[in-house]
Amino acid sequence: MFKKGDMVVYESTGVCKISDIKALDGNSEKLYYCLEPLFDMGVIYSPVESKKVSLRPTVSKEEAEYMIDMIPSVEVEDYHFKSFQELTEHYKSIMKTHSCKNLIKLLMSIYKKRKIAIQNGKKMGQIDERFMKKAEDMLFGEFSVSLGMPRDEVEVYIKKRVRNLT
Numbered sequence: 001m002f003k004k005g006d007m008v009v010y011e012s013t014g015v016c017k018i019s020d021i022k023a024l025d026g027n028s029e030k031l032y033y034c035l036e037p038l039f040d041m042g043v044i045y046s047p048v049e050s051k052k053v054s055l056r057p058t059v060s061k062e063e064a065e066y067m068i069d070m071i072p073s074v075e076v077e078d079y080h081f082k083s084f085q086e087l088t089e090h091y092k093s094i095m096k097t098h099s100c101k102n103l104i105k106l107l108m109s110i111y112k113k114r115k116i117a118i119q120n121g122k123k124m125g126q127i128d129e130r131f132m133k134k135a136e137d138m139l140f141g142e143f144s145v146s147l148g149m150p151r152d153e154v155e156v157y158i159k160k161r162v163r164n165l166t
Contacts, residue, residue, distance in 0.1 A: 001048060002033065002057070007145050009098055010044060011054045012134070013037050014141045021048065039141050039151060054098050064146040067100055071162050074108045084127055091131040095138070103139040107132065 002008060002018050010016045016035035024032050024045060033055070035044040046053050059067070081087040094106045110132045114124040124132075140154040149157060 002055070007038075007058045008033075008035070009054075009056050009058055009138075009142055010035050010037075010046065011098065012095065012138070013044065014039055014138050015058060015145050016044065019043070038145065039137070054096075056098065058142050058145050059100055061146050061148070064100070064143050065161075067104060068143075068158050068161050069165060071104060071108065071158070072165055074105055076108045076112045077105070079109055079113070084125075087125075087127050088131075091127070095131070095134060098138075100139060100142060103135045107135050107139065110135070 002021075004018055004021055006018045008016055008018060013035075015038045017038060018033050019036045020034040021031055022034065023030060031048040032045040033048055035046055036042075037044065046055060079087060079090060081090060091106070094102050110124075110128050113128055114132075117124045136155070141151055143154045143158070144151040147154065147157065
């Protein structure tokens with residue numbers, strides 16, 4: 001069980017702070033986490049005992065730095081599907097894992113796809129653009145908390161660190 005003040009990753013919302021743990025509507029038997037998204041507005045109420053909800057602690061600073069250091073060795077996959085629906089479902093299945101490692105792999109693959117498109121004088125597809133943005137938001141948001149830096153500095157930090165490794 002998490003405690004008040006913990007930082008967690010909640011499904012596709014990203015990093016949230018647990019602002020409270022309480023019963024709702026007078027039902028004292030069922031407790032809910034009150035989640036405040038760090039990079040969005042609102043409050044999310046998630047049952048403490050739910051097995052269906054993806055809720056995990058944010059990665060540590062050491063884990064984030066380790067994953068960043070592993071970026072140059074990430075095996076990039078080419079995602080080519082017969083239909084846009086298959087591509088969308090594939091990207092969704094990766095996003096649903098809520099794993100930083102999987103997000104890195106996804107991003108590296110989409111970045112490669114973008115580079116090839118640009119080299120061929122084309123634009124990257126809308127589905128790739130949309131999922132690249134979602135994956136960046138999730139990964140960079142979590143790493144900003146783990147590394148203790150503003151969200152908008154994470155991408156530059158990663159690029160500098162990777163450049164120094166290669």
